[in-house]
Amino acid sequence: MTNDHSTPGVASGRLSSAQIGSNFSELHPPLSDHEARVAADRCYFCHDAPCMEACPTEIDIPLFIRQIATGRPEAAAHTIFAQNILGGMCARVCPTETLCEKACVREEAEGKPVIIGQLQRHATDRLMAQGGHPYTRAASTGRSVAIVGAGPAGLACAHRLALHGHDVSVFDARAKGGGLNEYGIAAYKAADDFAQKELKWLMGIGGITLEYGMRLGGNLSLETLRKSHDAVFLAVGLAGVNALTIPGTHDADVNAVEWISELRQSRDKTDIPVGRNVVVIGGGMTAVDAAVQARLLGAETVTIAYRRDKAAMAASEFEQILATSKGVRILYNAAPRSLASGSITLARTETRDGKLVETGAEITLPADQVMRAIGQALEGVPDILAVQDGKIQVGEAGRTSVEGIWAGGDCASGGEDLTVTAVAQGRDAAEDIHKNLMGKG
Amino acid sequence: MADLSSEFIGIKSPNPFWLASAPPTDKEYNVRRAYEAGWGGVVWKTLGEAGPPVVNVSGPRYGAIHGADRRLLGLNNIELITDRPLEVNIEEITRVKKDYPDHALVVSLMVPCEEKPWRDILRRIEDTGADGVELNFGCPHGMAERGMGSAVGQVPEYIRMVTEWVKKHSDFPCIVKLTPNVTNILYPAKAALDGGADAVSLINTINSITSVNLDTFAPEPTIDGWGAHGGYCGPAVKPIALNMVAEIARNPETANLPVSGIGGVTTWRDAVEFMALGAGNVQVCTAAMTYGFRIVQEMISGLGQYMDEKGFGSVTEIVGRAVPNARDWQDLNLNYVTKAVIDQNKCIKCGRCHIVCEDTSHQAIWMHQGRVFEVNDAECVACNLCVNVCPVEGCITMRELEVGEVDERTGKKVGQYANWTTHPNNIGAGCG
Structure with a gap:
C-alpha cells in the first residue's frame, strides 16, 4: 500500500524516502569560500558592535568576520569558540534575525544584514573538519563537578569546567546527549547528525564523563550528587508539558515536542505518522518546527492556530515566513475551543484594552492530527530549590538558592529559552563554579 | 548632449578618452574593437627598433591589489614593449588609421638613446598616417635596465636630447610620456618643453612590488x-598622478x-578631475583591462551629463579650471573653520567615526546612550577623518563657520582670510 498527501487520517510514508530526504536537507547550505569572502567584506568592523551586544554569548563578531575576510577562518573559529563552544550549532539554530543580524548596522542601512550566522558556520565547520580539539585542558585541580543535563547549557558548562582542569560527570535522562539540539530543533536546521558530531568533538577536551538514562528524581538524587561532587550544575531543561484542557476527545492528539523528538530520532522519517489535515496549537518555535516538518512529511494541509495576533507571536518573522513558504497556514486569533473526531473548533479572539477576549465567532477545521505546542514546564526538580515563575530561581552566574548548586538553560530563570542563551548561562556558571572551587582551595 | 569632441595638440578625436599605450593597444584586433566601443583615441603599444622583437616572460606578468569584494584597486605589470615584429605593427597601424580617420592614433616609441635609432624608427612610421608620437620615457621595469624607458625619463638632459632628435627628424606632434619615479616631476617636464615637445603625458607606472x-x-x-619590481597603475595611483599633473599646470614655466x-x-x-587640474585629455588603461572596452560608454555619458549640467559647450572649458585653486600649504586660510555634523537620520550607528576620533587624536565625537553619535565642537579640529571612514555618503558633513562666529574649540571668533606667511607664530613672517 502506498500513502500520499491525500491518504485519509494519520499515516506514515506519505512521501518517498528520497523525497523526504530532499525535503529535510539543510535550510542554509554551507557557504563556499568565495561566498564567505564576499559576505565577510560587507562587515564594517563597527565600534562596540551592536551585533556583539545582541549575542547572548558576546562573540566578537567583527573580529571573526575580519578573520574570515583575511583568509583565516580557523582563527575566526577560535574567536567564536572562546565565547561559545557550541558555536557550530548556534550558527545553525540561532534566530539570528532577532539577535545579531537584527542589530547589524547594514540591516539599518540597507535592510540586508551581514549574514553573521552563515559566516559563523563557515568558520566553525572549517575548524571542526580539521579533527582534533582546539583546546588543551589545564592541569587537574582534583575537584569534581556533577552536571545534570547534556543539553547546550550542560555541555557548555562541562567544557569550560574541564578546560579549567576539573573532573566533570554529566548525567542525562535520555539515551543520547545534546538535549534539544538532538531531540527538539527542526531536523533541517541540524542536519547530518550534527548534534552528535558536535558532542563528540566537544568531549575531545577530556575530563568529562557522560552517563545516559539518569533522571533527576528517578535514579539520580541531588543529595547524592552534592555529597559525591564539589559542585552541582542543573541543566535539566523543561521536561514537562503545559496543561491545556480542551473539551472533547481526539484520537490523534499529540504533544508536538514528543512528535518532533521521535521524528529527529527516525532514520529516514518514513515511519513518522502525520495527518492528512494537521492543526498545530501554539505560537512559538516548536509550533513552527512541528508544522513545517508535518508539511515536509507530506501532510496535505497544515494550520498553526495561535490564540493571539501576529505581533504577539513568539516565533520570529523569519520563522513565520519560513512556515508560510512551506505551505503552512497561520491562523492568528484562533484559540482552541473543542475537539471532535477528525476536527477541531477554534474560537476567534481579539485584543480589547490589552486583554484577549473571544469574539463569539468560531471556526471548525478538519484535523486528522492535532499537535500541541503550547510550551513546556519544569519537572522533577527537588523541593529544596526555590522556584520562580515555573523555573529554578537563579541569581548571578546561575547560583541557586542552595549553596553549591548552580543552574542554567531552559530550567533556570532569566533569559530567553534559546540554545545560545543556554550556552552563555552554562559557560558563566562554569566560571563562577571554578572561582568558587579554587577560592576554597 | 554636450559636444565631447576633443583636440589635443592638433590631434582630433570624437572624445577626450584615449586608451594608453599598453597591452589593450598592442594590435589591430584590439584597437578596432576599442574604436567601435567608443574610445576617442588610442596610443599604440610601444614599438621598439627593427630586428628581433623583445621577449616577454611566459609566466604571470601582472600582480594586483584588491579592495573589498576583490575589486581591483591597483595593478602592476612586468610586461615589456610590444613583442611583435615592427613590420606587423606598422602594417596594422596603417590599416587601422585608414579605416578610422576621425579617431586619434598616436604611436608610442622606445628605442636606444642614440640619434640613429630614433631617426630610423621615425622614418619607418612616417607613412602610417599616425597622428603623432609618444616617447615612452616612463616604463620602469625591464627596458629601464637596458637604458630605455624610465632610465631616460629620470635624466632631464636625456629627455631634452631625445625630444630634440624627434622634432628634428619628424613633423609628428610629439608627446613625451613621463615617469613618476622621480623626486620632482617639474625637471623632466621642463626638459621635455625645452626639447621642443608639444605635450607631456603622465604618469607612467610606479616602481612596485604588489605582494609577497x-x-x-x-x-x-x-x-x-x-x-622583479613592476609598474603600478590603476585607481590606487590616481592621487599621485593628479598631484603631478597639477604641479606641471601650476608652475609658471x-x-x-x-x-x-x-x-x-x-x-x-x-x-x-584630471582635466580640471590641467590635462587636455586623458588616457586610460587599467579600467579597460579590468572591465573591457565597453567601460568608455559610462565615461562618455557621465562627461556629457556633467557638461550639460554645468553648461560647458566644449571639453576645453573644463581644462585647468581647478588649477588656480591648487596652491601651496602656506597660502591656505588659517582662519577657515569647519565642524563635523552628523545627520542622525542617515547615521546607521556603526560607531566608526567615534572610534577613529578617539584613537587617532581628538576625542571629539561622543557616543551617547543608544549609540547616538554627536560631535563635540569644543574638541573638533575639522580633520575630516570621520567623514572619510563613515560608510554612508553624506551622513557626516563639514559645516563652515561664518566670519564672526565663535569657534568653541578656541573660544575665538572666526576671522578674515589670513595664512601662515603672516601668522604671529611664524617667526620669519612680518619682518619685511
Whole structure:
C-alpha cells in the first residue's frame, strides 16, 4: 500500500524516502569560500558592535568576520569558540534575525544584514573538519563537578569546567546527549547528525564523563550528587508539558515536542505518522518546527492556530515566513475551543484594552492530527530549590538558592529559552563554579 | 548632449578618452574593437627598433591589489614593449588609421638613446598616417635596465636630447610620456618643453612590488621563484598622478605645456578631475583591462551629463579650471573653520567615526546612550577623518563657520582670510 498527501487520517510514508530526504536537507547550505569572502567584506568592523551586544554569548563578531575576510577562518573559529563552544550549532539554530543580524548596522542601512550566522558556520565547520580539539585542558585541580543535563547549557558548562582542569560527570535522562539540539530543533536546521558530531568533538577536551538514562528524581538524587561532587550544575531543561484542557476527545492528539523528538530520532522519517489535515496549537518555535516538518512529511494541509495576533507571536518573522513558504497556514486569533473526531473548533479572539477576549465567532477545521505546542514546564526538580515563575530561581552566574548548586538553560530563570542563551548561562556558571572551587582551595 | 569632441595638440578625436599605450593597444584586433566601443583615441603599444622583437616572460606578468569584494584597486605589470615584429605593427597601424580617420592614433616609441635609432624608427612610421608620437620615457621595469624607458625619463638632459632628435627628424606632434619615479616631476617636464615637445603625458607606472608569496617567499608576480619590481597603475595611483599633473599646470614655466592625464582614470569623474587640474585629455588603461572596452560608454555619458549640467559647450572649458585653486600649504586660510555634523537620520550607528576620533587624536565625537553619535565642537579640529571612514555618503558633513562666529574649540571668533606667511607664530613672517 502506498500513502500520499491525500491518504485519509494519520499515516506514515506519505512521501518517498528520497523525497523526504530532499525535503529535510539543510535550510542554509554551507557557504563556499568565495561566498564567505564576499559576505565577510560587507562587515564594517563597527565600534562596540551592536551585533556583539545582541549575542547572548558576546562573540566578537567583527573580529571573526575580519578573520574570515583575511583568509583565516580557523582563527575566526577560535574567536567564536572562546565565547561559545557550541558555536557550530548556534550558527545553525540561532534566530539570528532577532539577535545579531537584527542589530547589524547594514540591516539599518540597507535592510540586508551581514549574514553573521552563515559566516559563523563557515568558520566553525572549517575548524571542526580539521579533527582534533582546539583546546588543551589545564592541569587537574582534583575537584569534581556533577552536571545534570547534556543539553547546550550542560555541555557548555562541562567544557569550560574541564578546560579549567576539573573532573566533570554529566548525567542525562535520555539515551543520547545534546538535549534539544538532538531531540527538539527542526531536523533541517541540524542536519547530518550534527548534534552528535558536535558532542563528540566537544568531549575531545577530556575530563568529562557522560552517563545516559539518569533522571533527576528517578535514579539520580541531588543529595547524592552534592555529597559525591564539589559542585552541582542543573541543566535539566523543561521536561514537562503545559496543561491545556480542551473539551472533547481526539484520537490523534499529540504533544508536538514528543512528535518532533521521535521524528529527529527516525532514520529516514518514513515511519513518522502525520495527518492528512494537521492543526498545530501554539505560537512559538516548536509550533513552527512541528508544522513545517508535518508539511515536509507530506501532510496535505497544515494550520498553526495561535490564540493571539501576529505581533504577539513568539516565533520570529523569519520563522513565520519560513512556515508560510512551506505551505503552512497561520491562523492568528484562533484559540482552541473543542475537539471532535477528525476536527477541531477554534474560537476567534481579539485584543480589547490589552486583554484577549473571544469574539463569539468560531471556526471548525478538519484535523486528522492535532499537535500541541503550547510550551513546556519544569519537572522533577527537588523541593529544596526555590522556584520562580515555573523555573529554578537563579541569581548571578546561575547560583541557586542552595549553596553549591548552580543552574542554567531552559530550567533556570532569566533569559530567553534559546540554545545560545543556554550556552552563555552554562559557560558563566562554569566560571563562577571554578572561582568558587579554587577560592576554597 | 554636450559636444565631447576633443583636440589635443592638433590631434582630433570624437572624445577626450584615449586608451594608453599598453597591452589593450598592442594590435589591430584590439584597437578596432576599442574604436567601435567608443574610445576617442588610442596610443599604440610601444614599438621598439627593427630586428628581433623583445621577449616577454611566459609566466604571470601582472600582480594586483584588491579592495573589498576583490575589486581591483591597483595593478602592476612586468610586461615589456610590444613583442611583435615592427613590420606587423606598422602594417596594422596603417590599416587601422585608414579605416578610422576621425579617431586619434598616436604611436608610442622606445628605442636606444642614440640619434640613429630614433631617426630610423621615425622614418619607418612616417607613412602610417599616425597622428603623432609618444616617447615612452616612463616604463620602469625591464627596458629601464637596458637604458630605455624610465632610465631616460629620470635624466632631464636625456629627455631634452631625445625630444630634440624627434622634432628634428619628424613633423609628428610629439608627446613625451613621463615617469613618476622621480623626486620632482617639474625637471623632466621642463626638459621635455625645452626639447621642443608639444605635450607631456603622465604618469607612467610606479616602481612596485604588489605582494609577497608567503609560502615561497617570492615577490609576486613570481617567475620560477623570483620576482622583479613592476609598474603600478590603476585607481590606487590616481592621487599621485593628479598631484603631478597639477604641479606641471601650476608652475609658471610649464603652465602652457599641454598635458595628457594618465593614472587610474576609471570613471567620467576621474577624467574630469584630471582635466580640471590641467590635462587636455586623458588616457586610460587599467579600467579597460579590468572591465573591457565597453567601460568608455559610462565615461562618455557621465562627461556629457556633467557638461550639460554645468553648461560647458566644449571639453576645453573644463581644462585647468581647478588649477588656480591648487596652491601651496602656506597660502591656505588659517582662519577657515569647519565642524563635523552628523545627520542622525542617515547615521546607521556603526560607531566608526567615534572610534577613529578617539584613537587617532581628538576625542571629539561622543557616543551617547543608544549609540547616538554627536560631535563635540569644543574638541573638533575639522580633520575630516570621520567623514572619510563613515560608510554612508553624506551622513557626516563639514559645516563652515561664518566670519564672526565663535569657534568653541578656541573660544575665538572666526576671522578674515589670513595664512601662515603672516601668522604671529611664524617667526620669519612680518619682518619685511
